Amino acid sequence: MSELKSGSNLEKVLKxxxxxxxxxxxxxxxANVEHLKEKLAHLKGHVxxxxxxxxxxxxxxxxxxxxxxxxIGEGSEPNFQMVCRDRNRLAIxxxxxxxxxxxxxxxxxxxxxxxxxxxxxxxKNVHDIDSMQxxxxxxxxxxxxxxxxxxxxxxxxxxxxxAACNPFADPYEYRVYRxxxxxxxxxxxxxxxxxxxxxKFRDFMKKVVDMGLHEKCYILAGVTPMKNAGMAxxxxxxxxxxxxxxxxxxxxxxxxxxxxxxxxIKFALEQVEExxxxxxxxxxxxxxxxxEHMVPEIAERAGVxxxxxx
Amino acid sequence: MIVADRKSLEExxxxxxxxxxxxxxxxxxxVTVCNVGGLKEVEILASSxxxxxxxxxxDIDIDINVLERQCDREYVAGIKDTVGDYEAVxxxxxxxxxxxxxxxxxxxxxxxGVNTTFFGGATEHGVWEERxxxxxxxAIHLFGGLCPVARCAKSLLHGPCGGSSDGRCEVNxxxxxxxxxxxxxxxxxxxxxxxxxxxxxxxxxxxxDGGPRRSIREExxxxxx
Numbered sequence: 001m002s003e004l005k006s007g008s009n010l011e012k013v014l015k016x017x018x019x020x021x022x023x024x025x026x027x028x029x030x031a032n033v034e035h036l037k038e039k040l041a042h043l044k045g046h047v048x049x050x051x052x053x054x055x056x057x058x059x060x061x062x063x064x065x066x067x068x069x070x071x072i073g074e075g076s077e078p079n080f081q082m083v084c085r086d087r088n089r090l091a092i093x094x095x096x097x098x099x100x101x102x103x104x105x106x107x108x109x110x111x112x113x114x115x116x117x118x119x120x121x122x123x124k125n126v127h128d129i130d131s132m133q134x135x136x137x138x139x140x141x142x143x144x145x146x147x148x149x150x151x152x153x154x155x156x157x158x159x160x161x162x163a164a165c166n167p168f169a170d171p172y173e174y175r176v177y178r179x180x181x182x183x184x185x186x187x188x189x190x191x192x193x194x195x196x197x198x199x200k201f202r203d204f205m206k207k208v209v210d211m212g213l214h215e216k217c218y219i220l221a222g223v224t225p226m227k228n229a230g231m232a233x234x235x236x237x238x239x240x241x242x243x244x245x246x247x248x249x250x251x252x253x254x255x256x257x258x259x260x261x262x263x264x265i266k267f268a269l270e271q272v273e274e275x276x277x278x279x280x281x282x283x284x285x286x287x288x289x290x291x292e293h294m295v296p297e298i299a300e301r302a303g304v305x306x307x308x309x310x
Numbered sequence: 311m312i313v314a315d316r317k318s319l320e321e322x323x324x325x326x327x328x329x330x331x332x333x334x335x336x337x338x339x340x341v342t343v344c345n346v347g348g349l350k351e352v353e354i355l356a357s358s359x360x361x362x363x364x365x366x367x368x369d370i371d372i373d374i375n376v377l378e379r380q381c382d383r384e385y386v387a388g389i390k391d392t393v394g395d396y397e398a399v400x401x402x403x404x405x406x407x408x409x410x411x412x413x414x415x416x417x418x419x420x421x422x423g424v425n426t427t428f429f430g431g432a433t434e435h436g437v438w439e440e441r442x443x444x445x446x447x448x449a450i451h452l453f454g455g456l457c458p459v460a461r462c463a464k465s466l467l468h469g470p471c472g473g474s475s476d477g478r479c480e481v482n483x484x485x486x487x488x489x490x491x492x493x494x495x496x497x498x499x500x501x502x503x504x505x506x507x508x509x510x511x512x513x514x515x516x517x518x519d520g521g522p523r524r525s526i527r528e529e530x531x532x533x534x535x
Contacts, residue, residue: 005318029499030485082494084464085464107474110472111464111466113473114463114464114473114481116463116481116482117480117481125464127464127465127466128511128512128514129511129512130464130465130466130467130468130469131468132468132508132509133467133468133508133509133510133511135508136508137511148511164470164472166472167474169470169471169472169475170470170474170475170476170477170487171470171475171477171490171493171494171497172473172492173497174470174493174497174502177502177505177506178468180506181505181507181508184508185508203404238474240473240475240480241471241472241474241475241480267535289467295482308428
């Protein structure tokens, strides 16, 4: 990792050895640019980059490409999310070129939630390529300056390539190998699924370190502060791939309803403290879902401010 | 085989609402095997329609017949002398049948009595499951003999996705996560390395994406075989 691959702020922060802190923002369910700008204002200066989600949970929203471009205008750095569900390889490559042209330098490559979970379950899904192949494609476009078909790109897009990893999905024993495969495919950084089961994540990271994967790729641990016990219950039951220990639900239920948000934040802060010391973890990805206004306080209390200027 | 489900009686009744004399035509191929379009099902449908029409005071005259295969012009030609006697024909074959019929008998109306669903087989009595997507480039040997194109909801070539849990697909808990099965099989065989590395993007030209497909066997056309 001697030269910068993309020159993005996130890449520079990680390369300089700082503990990275990224945020997340969902685009509006409409063209409400003002609302998006309000949400982005909360994150500005408190994180190194902000993920702009791409029709997350298969619900139609403003495109992540447009949202990312608006974010640049507002002075934050986007991590442009792209799913394989809604685009074939032509649209994927064309959007990557468009994203780079608009100043986007980070990209998160995802398969995408199945449309069954969203608000247009009747839709045809694309899945022309999968997330592994998308990672390899972005790398090929960046490092070889070629399209998938081998033709030359006139000014190749230089992206810092991100991928997701869910250590809690089954089969568990395979997850670290799938992560290794994503790194092999070209992932520069990983943002994990929300972590709640710390015992399992410790075990997972031990495997990651044993395989030396943390030396090939920056791993950002995913944290979502719970707003209340109801949210924990809901996520546990209805969000695929979530592993929420009963002990956490109990802990949230153990305090007054009005104090549950604070308890959720406390748990998140304890996690961040542990991740700062955990071998192989290069930063935290803070997914404060529809809770962007809490990020400044969370970042402050997590002791990650001010964000490094690199 | 090709698997199909019978359309609801309401839907079929609506199709033939204005007809007084119809033919219900079954097929002895796949739809007989999956118990949806054979002689028995043809008879059941005929009785059901007769009863429903009698109830509504609009009697209907129904004949039945079952062809050897509706996807074969030789057999479809077998009804040429009688097909004109009816106001409409309900075909209980897969989607191929009513099309071969419509192509041969251009003046007649053919209604599909079944919804053609997938290529698959019976996993237990009364249960059929999809196994093949007909993508035109079979590579199941790379995945432990199991097809992720047909059997993964996202057709992933590098699965399982983050939603797999307890070996079930996130889209439907009644569906096996085929990637879970593939991975476990490879692990048991000590051949996990088969799943490492990045497979190139799939060539979908041989699938439906390349347009309607045609299979040409020159040796048969020339009459050598």
